[in-house]
Amino acid sequence: MVVPTALPTEPIDLEQSIHRPRKRRNSEVAHFARENGATFESNASAATNGDHVTKQADATSQPQLNEVAEENTLDFDVDDSHSAFEDYLDQIEARPFEDDTTMDTNDIARLRARLREDGIEKFFDATVNSGMDARKLGIAFGIDPAVEVDDETYLRLLGLAVVRAFYKREKLSQYNTLEDAAALLQKSSKILVITGAGISTSLGIPDFRSKGTGFYDKIQQMGRDDIAEPQDVFDIEMFDLDPTLFYSLAGEILPDRSKGYTPTHGFIQLLDQMGKLQTNYTQNIDNLEGIAGINADKVIQCHGSFKTASCRKCKHKIDGAAIEADIRNKRVPKCKRCEKDLQAQKPQKSSKSKRPSADSDSDDDLPEPGVMKPDITFFGEQLPEDFFTRFTDIDAKDTDLVIVIGTSLKVAPVSEMPNYVPHHVPHVYISMEPIRHVEFDIQLLGKCDEVVAALCQKAGWTLKHDWVKPDEQFEITTSDGAPPFIWNVAKVDRQPTSSEQDRSLTKPAASPTEPEKMSETKTKTEHDEVLLSSKHNPVIDLT
Structure with a gap:
């Protein structure tokens, strides 16, 4: 051979x-x-x-x-x-x-x-x-x-x-636990963060591919005859042919600015504030990174966002907020600049001019203003050029820690980024389900907001967010047969304070049944065994 x-x-x-x-x-x-x-x-x-x-x-x-x-x-x-x-x-x-x-x-x-x-x-x-x-x-x-x-x-x-x-990257054997991940946060100064839809779902924004709740599944459940495939909603040829298809559904994924941002966005903003954020590559189009106050120079929106919109005809770019009302009301927004230019081109009508007949088709020949499209990267469009130049020329070479949050890494080219980073750089994965087609050193499974809160607590950092309480406790468990670097992270329901207990005495409570008592005893025992503060999970020295 x-x-x-x-x-x-x-x-x-x-x-x-x-x-x-x-x-x-x-x-x-x-x-x-x-x-x-x-x-x-x-x-x-x-x-x-x-x-x-x-x-x-x-x-x-x-x-x-x-x-x-x-x-x-x-x-x-x-x-x-x-x-x-x-x-x-x-x-x-x-x-x-x-x-x-x-x-x-x-x-x-x-x-x-x-x-x-x-x-x-x-x-x-x-x-x-x-x-x-x-x-x-x-x-x-x-x-x-x-x-x-x-x-x-x-x-x-x-x-x-x-x-x-x-x-293909291979796992680094020296990193395995939540404590290891927290220690990596503390010592790293150029952290590359890759995020997906999972970091925004706690605000009610659906992801795209989750069974039953994802945006694509919701489209299929509608049974609309005009949509052959859910992805057609984001097909650029379909948009140019009939923009009403996109605008009839876009309001479902348009973020409500009044809801703010999630603790996970707050975690990335904290990294930025501490001077530790190299770059956040986000696959999300909700622009919550801007609402969270993350430095725009540190964010690459891989698939674009609702932040701006552009005319499909004259390419005029505007602030995305200008068409939010149209999106929520399922209207197709037209380009104001095109309308202004067309108005200026119209000949002045003479009062003596002959009025067109009712069956005249002259109106059909009049030019139309362009359609405004949010600057989301549709199928059939290229990703932003700065995605490739920034990553290959700078970030892939300089980063000292990779954290992937809320994405299953199934869509290229983002899915190929972890393998492109030098293999000696530690990789941490945070999401609801484990991942196997990319080798991560540590996988922390659970709600993204709870996992980052547990990480910050372990690192001795304060994550400021209305949803995060300073005295929260978390349980860390492993699943049967899981490797020793995959951990389940969940917030423990906080025990009421003495004043809260006093107030609760004024309200009679039903006595629990015997099975309920046994369940409560078992749950408390399990929680006591896995609390972060327990000796079950000793801190591992990385030096």
């Missing part, structure tokens, strides 16, 4: 992932696999006669590559086949093939460590080019050796998997 001569020297190019479906992306890794995969020479005997192939894998243990290709209406012989490889690798990252009888975890760890140490080209020289069975090597990267594809296709898949593994 011959290793490809043209190997990527940089991670995935973020800019090549702009707002396009994965199957249409042309990332450097995919380009490598497509252009160079065929240069591998097949070794059929080694690939088919190895002992590992005789052990048939469970048909349900791993997705079949040909099934992925069929789902994407792709043929492996066509130029776009790399999308099927990417989709397949996404799935095996979630469900990797495992066979301890052929290659145990120590073997896999050694191979992956060698890849990191030697680099891609030397790794291939030492393995595949030195006679190692390619299908056996694939086990180290989660690929089923019995996957039903020809050897050439398998080698292309293996090449892509190796490149992806080389650039």
Whole structure:
């Protein structure tokens, strides 16, 4: 087998992932696999006669590559086949093939460590080019050796998997607990914060993808015949064709300024105030960062926002507040500048001029003012240029801590940012559900507002917000089978003060039933065991 001569020297190019479906992306890794995969020479005997192939894998243990290709209406012989490889690798990252009888975890760890140490080209020289069975090597990267594809296709898949593994971040073993995260906050001075819709939901602003409550699900529940796909609401071609579709629903996601901002926004503002915020990359379009008082120079709105609006015809930009009333009332706002210019162009009517007939179609030929559109990045539009230049030229190189809050990191190119930062930089993840396709050092699961409040308390900081009380207590628990770096964080209901207890005595209360008494006793015991102030979670010295 011959290793490809043209190997990527940089991670995935973020800019090549702009707002396009994965199957249409042309990332450097995919380009490598497509252009160079065929240069591998097949070794059929080694690939088919190895002992590992005789052990048939469970048909349900791993997705079949040909099934992925069929789902994407792709043929492996066509130029776009790399999308099927990417989709397949996404799935095996979630469900990797495992066979301890052929290659145990120590073997896999050694191979992956060698890849990191030697680099891609030397790794291939030492393995595949030195006679190692390619299908056996694939086990180290989660690929089923019995996957039903020809050897050439398998080698292309293996090449892509190796490149992806080389650039994928690995967890740093020295960081694991809430205490570690608090210590990192204290000592870091250039903190990169990536935020998503989860930091605004406590204000009643829906996220987009949550089942049942997300904006896209709500659109589907409406059963509107004019919306084929929920994402059409944010399609730029659809907007230009019929802006009423967007404006009939935009009020659902327009923030109510009178509600202020969340404690999580307050946490980011605190980092800014303390001189610790490198940059906040937000995927949100609500512009609550501005309401929270975060320095505008420290905020990159990856998908734009309602802060400003622009005319689709003359490009005139205005303050977004000027069209808020139209959005809330489901009206399509027109450009005032266009209207003014059109008015000036109209010829002065003479009093003797002939009045047009009722059936005249002259009005249909009159130019119309442009439609105002909030400066949200729709599907089909490019992300702001400063997103790429700021991140790749400055932030990815300078940051000393990455915190991701309230996003599942499923939308490129933001989803690829953590892997682009140097791997020695610690990464902390805060959200409701754990994440697996990106390796974080610490994952703190719970309501974002409660997690950041617990972090600040542990760091000895005061998070000033009406929703945050200085004497709040939190419980930290782990789920059965969870790794020792994934923690559940929740606020403990505060016990009433003595004066509050005295007042409560004036109101008769119903006696709890026996099961309720047992439940209360159990809950109190559990809480006492996991309070932050207890000895259950000792502070770990990072130095």
